[in-house]
Every structure is written in structure tokens, then in C-alpha cells.
Amino acid sequence: MQVMKGKRVQGWFWLLALVIGGLLIWGTQHNAGLYHDPIMKVTQVKTGRATKETDDFHNQDYQTKQTLTGHILNGSYRGRSLTVTNTYSQSGAMDQRYHVGSQLFVVVHQHTGQKLTATAKDVKRDTPILTMIWVVVALLLLIMQFSGFMAFLSVAANGVLFLMAILLNGSTQGAQVLWIFGSLAIVFAALTLWLVLGANRQMLITLATTLGGTAFSIIVALLVFHFTHERGMYYESMQYVTQLPRPLFLAETLLGSLGAVMDESTDIISSLFALKRERPELSANQVFKSGRQIGSTIMGPLINVLFFIFVADTFPMAMLYLKNGNSWGYTFSMNMSMGVVQSLISGIGIVLAVPLASFLASRFMEKKVSA
Template identity: 65%
Template sequence: MKKRNAVHRLVWWQSLGLLLLGLLVIWGTAHDARLYREPVMKVQTATTIGVRHEKDDFDNRDQQVTQRLTGVILNGADRGQTVTVSNTYSMSQALDRDYRPGSQLFLTLHRQDGKLHATVKDSKRDVSLAFLVWLTFVLLILLMRFSGLMAFLSVVINALLFIAAIRLNGSTQGAGVLWIFGSLAVIFAGVALWIVIGLNRQMLMTWVATLGGTVLSVVVALVVFKLTKERGMYYESMQYVTQLPRPLFLAETMVGSLGAVMDESTDIISSLYGLKRERPDLSARQIFLSGRNIGKSIMGPLINVLFFIFVADTFAMALLYLKNGNSWQYTYQMNMSLGVIQSLISGIGIVLAVPIASWLASRFIKERD
């Protein structure tokens, strides 16, 4: 009874500590304007000064609303000064948004005739981001304890590695994008598995299966591209690309499919480890067939998850294209074609990872493991 009460008290103190941590993080990000180089303004009043109704050639109707925003600058040499800016947004808020009192905005400041003028550059969103990160951390800790902490740590480390890879790619002007992000995929998988599973035989098998499925799927894609001479590949639909789009597309595909392939490989190999512990008399062939059956049951949902992510990513822009008189064919080519191809390549990697993971487990799982 005393032990149970001690556990309850520990859980209660942990929950209280996580709540206080969240409040501290949210308060800190709401008052961190001095950490930014760009001027930050906190909106004090927002007044609507005009509404204009619009209709285009395709009978799409919208309203353009103009606001007058008054606020105080929170950082920099002009800290404490009051400025007034205008903001125009559409009621659909597809490419813009309205601002309300309490919103924090990044500004572009300029002086004219000795007076300070400003234009809105973007919204400061770090409070929302900090809240989501804190909420994710709390759920991982409360539900998964130490394993959740390790999972969160692996995400943080991989995020830092990703930022470093982007900086390295920028410094080389995109010349080695495929090598940079290909190496990053290897490190991503290794770091995540090492932190979550540990440095052991199971981790190494999962790592090899993940990399094998991912690399083979890209190789299959390159062979198909070669045979079809890349007909139907609309690289021009990649937005804001300032470097060669083909290697960037391959790098994006490799990193994008890595997570699903790693998830599947981890499930198969960890399940086979548990099965071997329960039934040490299983032969290598029986382990291989069991792994294949496990893969059959999970690869369908994984492929569907990737497809749903792709649909969610292109849904809004596809609707805008269709609402503006574009055909289904053109909408598909400019918004969905590359995403569908990426989903297919990822699906190939998921399918190929099943026999690879099953074979590795059948050959290298030992009774002492």
C-alpha cells in the first residue's frame, strides 16, 4: 500500500512538473521578442477600414478586407515606439490572414521624412509551435515513460541533423544534394534506432533492413525512369526550386519513405524476437514465413498512411486549381503527379522491406538473444 501511494505521489509530482514546464515555455516564447533580429510588433488595436467584394471570371466570390493595425515595437532600436500598419486579407484566407489584438508580427521598418513607417512581413508563430512541442513531449512521457523520452530525444537530434544538412546543401549551392541527404537518411535511421532500441543485434538488423528497402526502392525507380525516359515526370511543378529538381526529388523521396520503411522493419524484427523467445524451437524457415505474414498485415496500412499524407498535402492547392478553371489533367500534373510517384516508390520500399527484414531475422536471431 505504501509503495502504491509513493508511485501515485511520484506520478502527481511529474504531472505538476510537466504542467509548470509547459506554462514556463509558453510564457517564455510569448516574451522572447528581444531574441529576434527582425522588429516584432504586438498588435494593440485592429480596426476594419474597408471591405471590397470581388468576383473572378470563374464566378468565384470573395471579399478583400483592409485593416488598420496599431501596436508597439517590442525589440530593437525602436523598442517602445507605437506604429500603425495596414493589412489586407481575403475572407477565404488562402494566402493571407487577419490579425487581432495580442497578435505578434514581424515588421519591415523604413523611415520617410523622419517618420517611422512599417509593413507587415509575417506572423510570429513560436508560441503555437512551443505549445505543440510541449504537448507532444508530455504525452510521450506520461504514456511511454523512458521509451517516450528516448523517442523525443531521437526526433530532436534528427531535427538538428536535418538543419545542418540544409545549411550544408545551401553552402554547396545544391551541387551534392543527393549525397548529402542520402547520407542523412543513413544517419537518421541509425540515430533513431540506436536511441530507441539500443546498440545491439536487433538494432543492426533493423537498420540494414531499413536501408535495404529504401535503397532498393530508389534503384527500382531509377530503372523505371531510364526505361520510360521519365515521361510524365513534371519536375516544373516543384515550387520555389532554385537548383536541379531531379536530384532534389530523389533526395526528398528517399528521406520521405525512410520513416515508413523503418517503422515496418522495426515491427517485423521486434515481433520475431518476441516470437523466438516464446518458441525457441522455431526454425529459420518458420521465422522467415512468420515475418512475411507480419509484413502482409502491416504493409497495407502503412502504404495507405503515406497516400493519405500525400492527399492532405495537395488537397487545398488542387481545389484552388479546379476552382480557377483548370482541367483535372492539368491539376493532377501540377499538384499530384510527383506526389503519386513518391507514394509508389515508398510503397515499393515498404514491400521490399518485408522479405529483407524477415530473412535477416531468420538468419541472425540467436537463442541467446
């Protein structure tokens, strides 16, 4: 009877999630009024002939001009119809092909008389991004329930803290970037672990491991930087840099390591607590050994997580370098070297956290773990 009831309640939740998702998609399709920039909805597309382009490196591509007719959805030009042209290439690195129904941001140049001239700036992307956020939140709540909600809450809270730290960094012209993000790392870790594990002994042990592991990895990195004089590190290859690159790089690495070290210590320590619950008679040494075993199994994959996050991202630019006649070595230095350094520093933190987590858990775990 209870199972039946549980199933029905869950069915209602799935239905509710679907309805909210539908409303979200519909809403973002009709929210042009919220935007300051004029948005054009394409109602007709005329496609021209493709022309062949060849560059200095014998790369061939095709460019096509399309004429888009549509009307403005918002602002003072609302309802006015207009025609804009757009050129797209087959590869589409910096441009895109538009279709009937696309909503575009346009820049209106001239509005004397009846005729409106404008150029297409970019496509509106709020529908796909909000839809995907909704998919993640819905899956999280439906599969993980309360723990999922807490995970979502911790990411949201960290997002807000992160935003505040960036604004603070902006107001100090980036001079204090390392201190701001370093001290925030401590707040991040404490807040996240408190939300995920609750305030208990397990959380304290995990927090100590996280901060210890991350701090060690940064100290090792600074020592290595000092003794190798940062040979083979190309700060000028960092993207989107608007302030002094070195402290910024360290702050990026610090943040990247923090999450992974926290993840690993939680994995090891929560497994050890579960083990102790199943087998309360295990001695501290046996617990330490189990911890090292679990840790050495997961440390490799965890370093990989960060490696792929830091380095896979350089794929498009690295490929472009290769297509522009650069050597493999130069392509690596200019695109991937900084990501590799970040992965290695994080890796050091991740490995050091294994004995630290096992030691702290085996020595400071209560004799009898309460469920």
C-alpha cells in the same frame, strides 16, 4: 505502498510539465527583445466595410480593411505608438485578420518627426509552435517514459544531422545532393536504430533490412525511369526548387522511403523477437511465416502513411487550380503526380522489406532470445 508512491511521483511530473508549459507560453509572449525586426502589439482594431470581389472565374470573395493601433515592443522604436492598415479576405489564402493582442512584425518606412509609418509584414508565430513542441515532448515523456525520451533524442539527433547535411549541400551549390543525402541515410539509419533498439543482434538485422529495402526501391525506380523515359513526371511542378530538380527529387524520395522501411523492419523484427520470447520452441520456418503474415498486414497501412504525407499536402494548391478553371487531369499532373511517384517508389521498398526482414530474422535470430 509502492503503487501509491509511483502515482505521487507521476503526479509531480504532470505538475512540473504544466508549470514548464505555462512559463514557455508566457516567455514567448514577452521575448520581443530577442528579435531584430520591430514587433508591434495591437491594442485597438477598427474594421472597415467588406467589399465584394469577383475574379475571371466567377469566384466571389470579400475583402475588408482594418486599421490597427498599437505600440512597438522592441528595438530603437520601443514604446512608440503607431497605426498600420491591413487588408484581409474572407478566404485568407495570402492574408490574415488580426485581433487585439496580436503581435506583428512590421517594416518601419519613415521616422521623421513624431509620426511613424509602417506596414504589417506577418504575425509572430513562435508561441504556437513552441507550445506544440512542448505538448509533444511532455506527452512522449509521460506516456512512453524512457523509450519516449530515446525517441525524442533520435529525432533531435537526426534533425541536427539533417541541418548539417543541408548546410553542406548549400556549400557545394547542390551539385552533390544525392551523394550527401544517400550517405547520410546510412548514418541516419544506424544512429536511429542504435538509439531505439540498442547495440544488439536485433538492431543489426533491422539495419541490414532497412538499407537493403531502401536500396532496392531506388534501384527499381532508376530502372523504371530509364525505360519509361520519365513520361508523366513533371519536375517543374516541384515546389521551392532552387537547384537541379532531378537529383533533389531522388534525395527526397530516398529520405522518405528510409524512415518507413526502417519503421516496418523494426515492427516485424521486434514482433518476431517478442514471439520467440513467448514461444522459444518455434522453428525458423514458422518464424518466417509469422513475419510474412505480420508484414503483409502492415505494409498496406505503411504505404498509406507516406502516401498521405506526400500527397495530402498538395490539397490547398490543387483546390486553387480547380477554382482557377483547370481540368482535373492538369490539376493532378501539376500538383500530385510527383507525390504519387514518391509514394509508389517508397511502396516498392516497403513491400520488398517484408520477405527480407522475415528471412533475416528467422535465420539469424539466436536460438534462445534473452529478455
